[in-house]
Amino acid sequence: MPRFEDHDCMLTNLQEDVVAHFMESGIFITWRRKLRSLCMISRNHPETSRYFKSYASCRNEEVRHLVRHNRMIHPFSLMSLYWEFFTFFLFTALYAVVPIDASVLVIGHDHDIYLVKFGLDLMHMVDMVMIFFTGFYDEDKSKVIFTPGKIAKRYLKTYFIFDVLSCAHSLMLPIRLSVNVGVVTSLIIRTFGILKIIRITRWLRVTELFRQYMGYTSYLFKGVRVILVFLVVMFWAFAINFFVENFLTQYHVSIHTPEKDIFEIFFDATTTLMIVSILRDNMTHILEYINTLIFICFGFGLQLFVYAQIIQVWIKYANADHKRYSLHKQFKEYMKYKELPLKLQGRFVSYFQFKFHKYFFKDSDINNMISPFIRQEILMHVTRRHIEKVDFFRHLPENVLMKVVAQLKTEIYLAGDVIISAGTIGTSMFFIYHGTVAIFTPSGKEICHLEDGAHFGEIALILSETRVANVVAVTASELFTLRRTDFLEAIDPYPECKDQLMLLAAERLHKAITHT
Incomplete structure (x- = not known):
């Protein structure tokens, strides 16, 4: 996988070239690595983005391929x-x-x-x-x-x-x-x-x-x-x-x-x-x-x-062609009216390309056509693996989790967008659906990367405290957000769960402060 664009990574131990990590030495090592790379998943394959939407999912697929089936050819190579x-x-x-x-x-x-x-x-x-x-x-x-x-x-x-x-x-x-x-x-x-x-x-x-x-x-x-x-x-x-x-x-x-x-x-x-x-x-x-x-x-x-x-x-x-021309004309007129600079125009277009993957559809129209039960089932399918990883949610009843899931909102950030700023009051928690984000200390030191399935900002669901780190999108990323007001409304009928979460949040905040 290529290195992240528009991101000067400070993590010296981040191994981007998975093939080089698995094939460290040997005769004709350069040619063998090139041949092996040709047989592995590539983001240049037209169907890769359909099934593997982020760098993290592609890299995980690379590792699975090399570890278990390194003699086979990937269908998206x-x-x-x-x-x-x-x-x-x-x-x-x-x-x-x-x-x-x-x-x-x-x-x-x-x-x-x-x-x-x-x-x-x-x-x-x-x-x-x-x-x-x-x-x-x-x-x-x-x-x-x-x-x-x-x-x-x-x-x-x-x-x-x-x-x-x-x-x-x-x-x-x-x-x-x-x-x-x-x-x-x-x-x-x-x-x-x-x-x-x-x-x-x-x-x-x-x-x-x-x-x-x-x-x-x-x-x-x-x-x-x-x-x-x-x-x-x-x-x-x-x-x-x-x-x-x-x-x-x-x-x-x-x-x-x-x-x-x-x-x-x-x-x-x-x-x-x-x-x-x-x-x-x-x-x-x-x-x-x-x-x-x-x-x-x-x-x-x-x-x-x-x-x-x-x-x-x-x-x-x-x-x-008429619909595409009409939509393209709307985009051009909007950017012209707002007098957007060329760089911002590029980001504007990149946003829509990432969000719709060249297929334009309207979420609200589709959601209005399906029943609330199917909508809830779709949300649970998409977010269950994210919810199960959060310590805060392990003590919550199933019906409360359903209410929490129903309050999740989707947001898209492009590479370089600041998602969280240190020193601001936290009001939301974030789940990474697709993409990669970097965590920085207030002084600007890069701590780590978070990728598909990870979450951050959970302390803000319970405590109204200032953020202790900066979070910046490394690649175009789609995140689920959960606001504190929605979360507290969902757990309000369960005061004992709320008390447990308050203690857990205070402990997590103390650890976060000591590490930064």
Whole structure:
């Protein structure tokens, strides 16, 4: 993980480079560290911020990865990202080569396309091996799974059999070189290459990763994806059509195919698929007519699908573009009216980017649409791990804790913002939901960092005393705040709990003063 921006850290024992800590020495240590860093979680991966929202959570994930599963590749690492980009080009080539491979069978010339397909299949097999060594994110457990057995089980139950069968023709090359395999058997094995189309979902997912990585507009890129899907499906329709013709030929159906080259074969198929014309006027068998009619109907449905998708994308893009333009204009007019300097304008934009993570929504509107019970359940889910760590709350009944949770408010601080100033009267307690803050003495000495799940300022819930330390946001941080008035109102029916908390707060205040 990179060091904190806009923060000159005074803690000499703070180890930022987790890889260097675990790999201290050895041969080629620099290159080994770079390779290991490529295989670990990276904030440059587009999906990292979705599941790991702070530096602390990323660093904890680094430690968990290195300690328990240092031979595996993290799914949100740069290695995984770059390999996914490579597989995009790999499958793009395969989606073009397989139909060409089928077309050369029609004209009866193998050419050198088989060697190209064999090389691409070998790279596909390498990708299959990579999958066994790459973790995956489990949505149900909300964590990355690195266990080899679970990774293998997941792959074997989903795409493994399709990947193996799609490479069967290349895998059986040694057998076919030593044993005379029948023409029909060879054709069937070769036809299995069509199964690669099942992996188009992964191919499309990589395009979305690339869009996020490059920062391209989502709706415009969806239009590009529709065009790519159209081209791939069209080529695959060619492959199926050509393979059917080959099967008909092998089963002695009379098909009179004139001497043509690959380009003429594809031109005829394209004109038929696009319902322009049927250039084959020498059909003599009913199966040929059925194959052509199915091909024409498929082409008609494909065109309708593409037209509908383009219209849908355009409507959504136009509406989203208008809303985005309107919101952007409001921001610009607001900053212009307030005459904000450039630095403050940057902080203004950074605030909204951190708060909404590029997706704008209104908390109040969503909360008004759901029931109070669901709202309470959501709050308890989000804040329970924070509440359980506070000594003050361990003596409180469950119904009081529910009242306390209901009073929590969310606040966002950018890097460099002062959250607490020493010498001021404390009125609130803070829980760190996401982010990192630094604790300073009144003289300016940095004491420590607090990160996700930590809390501070709890003495202010009971005693109206001055703060004994400064707290400054190191990174953009989202905090839960609890005001003293709300807390006292919640525990007022329980005077015995209040007395215990008064004693505990006085003890904590004495320790804090002696340490600063």
